[in-house]
Amino acid sequence: MLGKNSKSDTIIVRAIGKLGDADVISKLLPMLNRPEREIQVEAIKAIAHLADQSHANSIRGVLQKIKQSDDKTIINSADKALKELDARFSESVILENIRAEKMSEHTKTLLLDNEELKKLIATQKPTEQAVAAAEAPRILDIAKLEPGDVIDGRYKYIEKIGKGAFGTVLLMQDQVVDERLILKFLNPNVSSDEEMMKRFVHELRYSRMITHKNVIRIYDFLYLQGAYAISMEYFPSHTLSGEIPDSKPMPFRRALQFSMDMATGMAVAHQAGVIHRDLKPANILVNSDGLLKIVDFGVAAAASSGDTQLTKTGYVIGSPKYMAPEQILGKKVDEAADIYSIGVIMYEMVTGIPPYSRGDHMSVMYQHVQGQAKLCQDVNPNVPDDYAALIAKAMSVDKSKRYQTMDELIDALSAIQV
Numbered sequence: 001m002l003g004k005n006s007k008s009d010t011i012i013v014r015a016i017g018k019l020g021d022a023d024v025i026s027k028l029l030p031m032l033n034r035p036e037r038e039i040q041v042e043a044i045k046a047i048a049h050l051a052d053q054s055h056a057n058s059i060r061g062v063l064q065k066i067k068q069s070d071d072k073t074i075i076n077s078a079d080k081a082l083k084e085l086d087a088r089f090s091e092s093v094i095l096e097n098i099r100a101e102k103m104s105e106h107t108k109t110l111l112l113d114n115e116e117l118k119k120l121i122a123t124q125k126p127t128e129q130a131v132a133a134a135e136a137p138r139i140l141d142i143a144k145l146e147p148g149d150v151i152d153g154r155y156k157y158i159e160k161i162g163k164g165a166f167g168t169v170l171l172m173q174d175q176v177v178d179e180r181l182i183l184k185f186l187n188p189n190v191s192s193d194e195e196m197m198k199r200f201v202h203e204l205r206y207s208r209m210i211t212h213k214n215v216i217r218i219y220d221f222l223y224l225q226g227a228y229a230i231s232m233e234y235f236p237s238h239t240l241s242g243e244i245p246d247s248k249p250m251p252f253r254r255a256l257q258f259s260m261d262m263a264t265g266m267a268v269a270h271q272a273g274v275i276h277r278d279l280k281p282a283n284i285l286v287n288s289d290g291l292l293k294i295v296d297f298g299v300a301a302a303a304s305s306g307d308t309q310l311t312k313t314g315y316v317i318g319s320p321k322y323m324a325p326e327q328i329l330g331k332k333v334d335e336a337a338d339i340y341s342i343g344v345i346m347y348e349m350v351t352g353i354p355p356y357s358r359g360d361h362m363s364v365m366y367q368h369v370q371g372q373a374k375l376c377q378d379v380n381p382n383v384p385d386d387y388a389a390l391i392a393k394a395m396s397v398d399k400s401k402r403y404q405t406m407d408e409l410i411d412a413l414s415a416i417q418v
Contacts, residue, residue: 002031010038017046018271022055032066040066041077045407048081049271053097056089080414087213087264096217096233102177103219103231108152110197110221110228111205139226142168142185150175152224155183166190171234180234181219191228204230206274207297214265216285216295235293240284240345247352249380252387252418254290255349260413261292262342267406269297270335277333279341280322281348320364321354325397328365336399339409343394343402350387351379355395371397386416 001012013031016024028050031043044066051059063085066078087093140151149157154176161169167186174181190196201221208218217233240258243250250258262284269276274297276283283296320328324340327333348354355373356364367373373395377388390412396402403409 002027006034006036006039009034010036010042013039013042013046017042017049020046020050022050022052025050025055025059029062032062037071037073040074044074044077044081048084051085051089053089053094056085060085076414080410084264084268088211088268090213093211093213097211099177099179100217100219100233103174103179103181106176107220107231108223110201110223111208140185140224142170142227145170151183155224167230182232182234183222183224184230184232186228186230197228200228203274203297206272207269209272210269210274210297212265212268214261214292214294215269215297216293218297232295235285235287235295237285237287237293240281240286240292240349243286244281244349244352249350249352249382252350252382252384255346256387256413256416256418257290258284258286258292258349259342259346260410262294262345263406263409263413265292265294266338266342267410269294270338270406275333275335276338276341277327278319278322279338279345280319281345282319284345320361320368321357323365323368324399325369325371326399328368335405336402339394339402339406340396340399342409343391346391347373347376347395350383350391351376353379369397371395384416384418387418390416 002009009031013028016028025047028043028047031039032047034040034043044063047059047062060082063078063082067075067082069075069078145151145157145160147157147159151157151172154174156173156175158171158173158180161171161182163169165187167184167190170183170185172181172183173179186200204218204221208220211217216235219231219233222229222231243254243258249255262279266276266279276294276297278296279294283294285293285295287293322341322344324333324337327337344355355376356367358364358367375388376391377383377385383391390409393412394402394409403412
């Protein structure tokens with residue numbers, strides 16, 4: 001179909017970039033030589049999105065040649081594509097990929113298809129007769145762990161990192177590969193729901209494919225001594241909230257960098273078909289060098305059912321201060337919901353306070369649906385005009401008026417001069 005019409009070629013190249021894989025890159029390379037700027041730009045984006053580790057170096061060489069163009073738009077597109085490749089295939093990311101492979105060796109993985117998972121769950125739930133005939137298996141009690149205790153003969157407990165609605169986060173030493181990692185043990189009310197477990201497996205299969213410097217790497221989904229746990233990369237850090245102490249705005253340059261890091265990490269996640277659904281400062285980690293990583297992919301998605309974000313008990317999945325209006329209303333959630341949440345986080349970074357925070361959870365959710373937040377410049381007059389306009393657009397109640405993709409948001413952020 002390519003090569004017949006310049007207008008349709010632009011659309012086709014964009015679609016291939018979203019739906020294809022590294023095997024189609026050779027078909028896209030001729031598009032880089034087309035005279036139409038729009039086709040060249042889409043081709044640059046597509047080959048950067050589709051590149052895998054084996055193609056990364058050759059694609060870098062192609063993009064470096066393209067940067068010799070006299071066209072600023074082409075140069076900027078190639079530069080962004082190179083940055084994306086570096087974020088996914090830098091030396092540190094490649095080392096993390098190798099570490100991930102080591103971590104997942106010899107594990108009791110639950111990242112199986114539904115039939116295999118059903119059989120595994122059945123074999124792990126002894127019948128009443130079997131329990132009566134033999135001593136009940138020793139079930140892991142997270143609360144009673146002491147430093148130095150070893151789980152499943154492999155994971156040595158170091159310390160508790162935190163606890164949330166879905167699980168308890170522990171720092172462990174994997175004695176098989178001699179590396180530290182995080183185990184997030186699911187709370188019993190979550191792990192006892194078979195449908196929810198299937199959704200966890202579905203979401204985590206996709207989440208595990210995300211490899212990017214701004215995303216915490218998920219290793220596996222495990223069954224350990226009667227408990228379910230997600231294993232993931234250990235990243236010594238603090239939450240983004242720690243960057244906004246005493247409700248004071250952070251420097252604009254730093255806020256802009258964090259905004260770009262969140263958007264680029266989420267662009268790769270969306271490319272992998274993963275919607276976060278629960279972006280908030282508590283799920284954004286920053287280390288002492290200013291490196292930002294997003295955590296807890298797939299958790300809120302796994303706890304939802306179909307299009308609605310309501311659990312069986314009627315609780316809304318997500319964090320009221322950062323949830324998109326359509327998510328609050330139980331409507332279908334897509335990339336636009338993550339864009340809205342990033343807009344809210346950006347608002348908080350430049351003003352020091354979330355746009356909606358007064359009252360109880362129901363009151364805050366109602367305020368999101370109404371969409372009458374103060375303009376961020378009314379809270380902090382020093383916010384640059386273009387940055388304020390960008391935040392307002394990202395936070396539009398009507399999702400059709402927001403940026404439609406993370407790439408659009410990245411382009412807008414790239415145009416801001418602080």
